[in-house]
Amino acid sequence: MASFREKNGSWEYIVSAGKNPVTKKYEKITKSGFRTKTEAKHAARRVEEELKQGTYIGESKKTFGDFTEEWISHYEKRAKVSSVRARRIAAKRLLDEWEHYPINSITMEMYQQHIDDLSTQFSRNYIDSIHSTGRMIFNLAEKRKIIRHNPTNHFEMPRMVTDEVTEKVEELENFLEREELANFLLLAKNEGLRNDLVIFATLAYSGLRVGELLALKESDIDFKTNGISVTKTYYNPKNNKKEFSLLTPKTIGSTRTVEVDPFVISLIKEQIKLLKEEKMKHRKVYNDQGFLFVDPEGYPMPIKMVALRLQRLMKKMDINKHITPHSFRHTNISLLIEAQVPIGEIQRRVGHTDINTTMNIYTHMTRKTKEQASNLFSSHLSDLTAKLR
Incomplete structure (x- = not known):
């Protein structure tokens, strides 16, 4: 039963909320500022009904920043460390705006804007990453009855006016043509540093992500079938060679076996022979965990080091393209398309769970393949074309 009192010219209600199951103490819900006793009675009646139905949500003073830290702690127990890092980065964009705001004061209008x-x-x-992160934060707040209304409900993704321009600028600029790849690998062979040829040849011939490559061990290579088993990926955001971890692959489809050219297997065999010599030479400091692509102490090469090796070689190439380690994955897909490998097999080899991802890569076909497609089409309809002229 609620009670009421007049205080400083306005009315206040006091509603019994029962015993707190944690503290074992009886609690009260109070709110003041009502102009009349009738208004206070109506508000108190709503609170009592919500308490009865179990739907009551109090006015939390918790800030968005405080609850986001709670959410991160919750999320860390359910996601890979790489995913947690990505969510932290995305959440920062929301914290910059609302870190000190009471979380229940953030409205749908504020969120959308x-x-x-x-x-x-x-x-x-x-933007998708930021919204997905915001959605997870507010969903947990709603579940824990910290907020009454979820501001991410009815969100509409804004039109990205720069998408079309960006796609045109980046088109056909992030992979190597077949002749360019041949020149690059010859350069890696003749002027590359230790590991350069085997690393970049394996990336180009297999389509592996660079993290998948650096996680490979000798036990992942089937020398009878020329298969490379992909079951893990290397993760090291701080680029400290001793502070790496091995995570599960990016998606379910990323766990796979990729058959490669015997040439790549021969390079890997040479690499294993070289590693045996290095283990003996540096046996007092060598950290032998079976990895294939390592520094002289046996630690997997950080991804940044692979990128620096690539930049060194690209400076010697007469190519005006922005090539990264991931570009060799696109190079591999483009060459598979050029070789007319079926789309389903390409999807399996590169580990795309969604075939639409593979289909989208077709927009990165080489100029030669496009010309070839045009010539094949013209040849196929040559008789009809002759009749129409």
């Missing part, structure tokens, strides 16, 4: 503003600065993928 903030994402709209961010969409003028960042890519669609990054």
